[in-house]
Amino acid sequence: MSTVDPLLIETIESMLGDLCEPEKVGAAEGCLDADLWKALTESGMATVGLAESAGGSGGTLQDAAAIAKAAGRHAAPVPLTELSIVGGWVCEQAGLPLPEGPVAVVVGNGTRTYWAPVADAFVVVTDEGVAVVGKDAVTLGASGRNYAGEPWAEVTVSGASYVPGPSVAQVHARGALARSLLMAGALSQAAELSVQYCNEREQFGKPIGKFQVLQQYLSQMAGEAAAAEAAADNAVDVVAAGADEAEAMRVIAAAKTVTGRAVGIINKLAHQIHGAIGYTDEHRLQYTTRRLWSWRDEHGSEAEWAAALGRSLAAAGGAALWPAITAWPPATTG
Amino acid sequence: MANRLSFPDAALPASTEEIRTRVRAFLEAELANGSFTPRADTWLSGHDPTFSKKLGAEGFLGLTYPKQYGGQERSALDRFVVVEELLAYGAPIAAHWIAERQSGPAIIKHGNDALREELVPGIVRGEIYFSIGMSEPDSGSDLASIRSSAKKVDGGWTINGTKVWTSQAHNNQYFIVLVRTTPQAEANGKHNGMSQFVLDLRSPGVQIRPIRLLSGHHHFNEVVMTDVFVPDHMMLGVEGNGWAQVIGELAYERSGPERILSTYPLLAALVDAVGPNPSAEAAAEIATLVGRMTALRRLCISVAMSLDAGRSPVTEAALVKDLGTQLEGEIPEVARRLVPPGVNERFDQLLADSILSAPGFTLRGGTNEILRGIVARELGVR
Numbered sequence: 001m002s003t004v005d006p007l008l009i010e011t012i013e014s015m016l017g018d019l020c021e022p023e024k025v026g027a028a029e030g031c032l033d034a035d036l037w038k039a040l041t042e043s044g045m046a047t048v049g050l051a052e053s054a055g056g057s058g059g060t061l062q063d064a065a066a067i068a069k070a071a072g073r074h075a076a077p078v079p080l081t082e083l084s085i086v087g088g089w090v091c092e093q094a095g096l097p098l099p100e101g102p103v104a105v106v107v108g109n110g111t112r113t114y115w116a117p118v119a120d121a122f123v124v125v126t127d128e129g130v131a132v133v134g135k136d137a138v139t140l141g142a143s144g145r146n147y148a149g150e151p152w153a154e155v156t157v158s159g160a161s162y163v164p165g166p167s168v169a170q171v172h173a174r175g176a177l178a179r180s181l182l183m184a185g186a187l188s189q190a191a192e193l194s195v196q197y198c199n200e201r202e203q204f205g206k207p208i209g210k211f212q213v214l215q216q217y218l219s220q221m222a223g224e225a226a227a228a229e230a231a232a233d234n235a236v237d238v239v240a241a242g243a244d245e246a247e248a249m250r251v252i253a254a255a256k257t258v259t260g261r262a263v264g265i266i267n268k269l270a271h272q273i274h275g276a277i278g279y280t281d282e283h284r285l286q287y288t289t290r291r292l293w294s295w296r297d298e299h300g301s302e303a304e305w306a307a308a309l310g311r312s313l314a315a316a317g318g319a320a321l322w323p324a325i326t327a328w329p330p331a332t333t334g
Numbered sequence: 335m336a337n338r339l340s341f342p343d344a345a346l347p348a349s350t351e352e353i354r355t356r357v358r359a360f361l362e363a364e365l366a367n368g369s370f371t372p373r374a375d376t377w378l379s380g381h382d383p384t385f386s387k388k389l390g391a392e393g394f395l396g397l398t399y400p401k402q403y404g405g406q407e408r409s410a411l412d413r414f415v416v417v418e419e420l421l422a423y424g425a426p427i428a429a430h431w432i433a434e435r436q437s438g439p440a441i442i443k444h445g446n447d448a449l450r451e452e453l454v455p456g457i458v459r460g461e462i463y464f465s466i467g468m469s470e471p472d473s474g475s476d477l478a479s480i481r482s483s484a485k486k487v488d489g490g491w492t493i494n495g496t497k498v499w500t501s502q503a504h505n506n507q508y509f510i511v512l513v514r515t516t517p518q519a520e521a522n523g524k525h526n527g528m529s530q531f532v533l534d535l536r537s538p539g540v541q542i543r544p545i546r547l548l549s550g551h552h553h554f555n556e557v558v559m560t561d562v563f564v565p566d567h568m569m570l571g572v573e574g575n576g577w578a579q580v581i582g583e584l585a586y587e588r589s590g591p592e593r594i595l596s597t598y599p600l601l602a603a604l605v606d607a608v609g610p611n612p613s614a615e616a617a618a619e620i621a622t623l624v625g626r627m628t629a630l631r632r633l634c635i636s637v638a639m640s641l642d643a644g645r646s647p648v649t650e651a652a653l654v655k656d657l658g659t660q661l662e663g664e665i666p667e668v669a670r671r672l673v674p675p676g677v678n679e680r681f682d683q684l685l686a687d688s689i690l691s692a693p694g695f696t697l698r699g700g701t702n703e704i705l706r707g708i709v710a711r712e713l714g715v716r
């Protein structure tokens with residue numbers, strides 16, 4: 001375990017609080033917020049967790065995770081984790097320089113690539129190896145947006161020279177870890193916005209938070225959000241402690257499963273609490289809930305990851321289950 | 335900003351690995367020699383004094399207690415590890431459970447020297463057992479409405495009243511009973527005027543009547559106290575301070591791994607019962623349970639670390655107990671869908687234990703609805 005400096009959290013929260021006003025998040029749909037990207041890269045926030053020797057800002061994976069959760073909480077309309085958690089890590093592992101400009105990570109040539117239409121650089125991961133290429137080396141095929149307006153396109157890469165690096169499966173998992181962290185942050189935001197709304201909105205002459213049924217909803221949401229964050233944090237701690245590939249896959253599978261499941265519960269309750277205004281374009285809740293509905297499907301839904309984890313657990317048998325459970329989070333030395 | 339609830343980073347120190355290895359080796363040996371058969375929900379129903387005494391002799395009880403009273407002054411995280419191993423193995427730990435978890439710490443904290451010397455070493459040896467004397471027939475969630483009372487007499491107190499849902503009172507020697515020492519009408523506020531006593535359940539005037547559960551098991555009782563004399567030194571803590579003391583006890587009662595692991599032995603049996611090549615759907619259902627268990631265990635460790643650091647994470651403990659007891663109840667629901675009856679006798683036994691005890695999971699130690707109210711208040715909406 002590595003404890004994150006509260007000052008880092010304060011700094012990123014304050015930066016994103018200023019730069020992710022709901023109007024700005026809305027205006028960035030279909031593209032990205034270039035000012036926010038500039039602020040995050042120039043301050044070094046987008047490369048926290050990547051070694052200074054590799055061109056990063058230094059710091060731990062736990063630090064990068066704290067920033068990713070903050071980005072999810074503020075619905076930051078930039079491919080932050082494509083650099084900090086996924087693409088930058090691929091480069092670090094492969095000894096490639098970090099890419100410049102907004103990044104997309106191509107996980108298998110010809111596949112759906114998040115943020116591709118607005119990326120300047122592409123981290124490409126194929127069975128042949130990994131590479132970093134510019135826009136000129138890629139062809140965009142079918143394209144679209146996720147529920148939150150974050151763009152994607154199918155990307156075909158030609159003429160790249162590949163070097164050995166993480167596998168397609170490993171990077172897919174890393175993408176799932178990034179989405180789990182973004183979801184952990186966004187889930188806490190959906191819960192928090194719901195508390196605020198319960199205190200502001202009055203019906204029958206009192207704030208609706210006075211009604212026990214809504215108190216029960218809020219408590220359930222806080223619980224599911226805390227559990228989701230715990231699952232994502234377990235994954236970060238286990239991966240940071242140097243787990244082997246199979247163990248990393250299992251703990252990330254658990255994180256994606258728990259966070260993805262929580263979306264179904266929290267989004268439903270958040271919208272129920274907010275009533276009609278909550279599913280209009282003018283209320284900010286939608287920037288959070290639409291992202292959550294998108295991220296739970298990206299880099300594998302909870303159905304896919306849970307099946308993979310379950311097969312691994314079943315193959316190991318019942319006697320191996322308890323040692324597996326108690327291995328997370330890893331014990332600390334000292 | 336983030337959640338108003340705080341779950342600081344969680345990780346057990348590597349120093350806990352030594353005792354985990356030791357307790358696992360002990361449990362494997364006990365399993366091998368047939369001293370117990372793994373069951374679900376054993377911390378309330380598995381009353382086995384022989385097993386509790388073995389744990390005491392091995393030094394697995396009262397780990398955190400002062401050395402003066404037989405304890406080892408070890409970290410609460412060492413205790414966390416021992417307890418979660420005992421639960422995961424489905425060992426019979428009900429005899430000493432309440433005594434070791436909350437009565438001992440309450441006596442160490444609030445009791446006088448005589449009481450400590452009389453009772454605590456026996457708890458550590460796994461020989462002295464306690465029940466809980468809180469709920470009454472008309473006072474469940476609304477505990478402050480209790481009517482049992484104590485009147486001062488020469489050399490002690492006379493107690494009258496009825497306690498209920500008193501698990502294992504027929505097997506245990508004592509309970510800590512919460513009573514009014516000042517009538518509610520005369521007390522300054524509903525939470526004032528209550529006191530706690532250590533009451534010997536074999537005292538004259540104590541009647542213990544069984545209340546059978548729907549499973550046919552007997553661990554609940556009704557305890558009727560008629561003019562029961564309790565000597566002065568058996569008062570726990572300060573007269574009139576009972577409510578605050580009870581709330582302190584609840585922090586221990588609500589925060590432990592027993593709130594997520596009561597049906598763990600069934601989950602392990604389920605993994606074996608589906609075999610090494612389950613369908614994608616079965617695999618996913620099991621993994622969803624395991625994923626949530628590992629997340630909740632992290633929260634549980636975080637709460638234990640906060641308690642160990644001297645904080646009072648009452649709300650966080652309530653939240654974890656709400657989620658954990660729901661998970662405990664979902665395990666048998668998934669298990670029965672994935673494995674038909676009659677395939678595996680051990681699985682069927684654990685499933686029966688779990689299904690029939692499940693209604694209690696979300697009631698005991700504070701209903702989930704009450705717990706959510708506590709969380710909501712902390713979130714700022716009550």
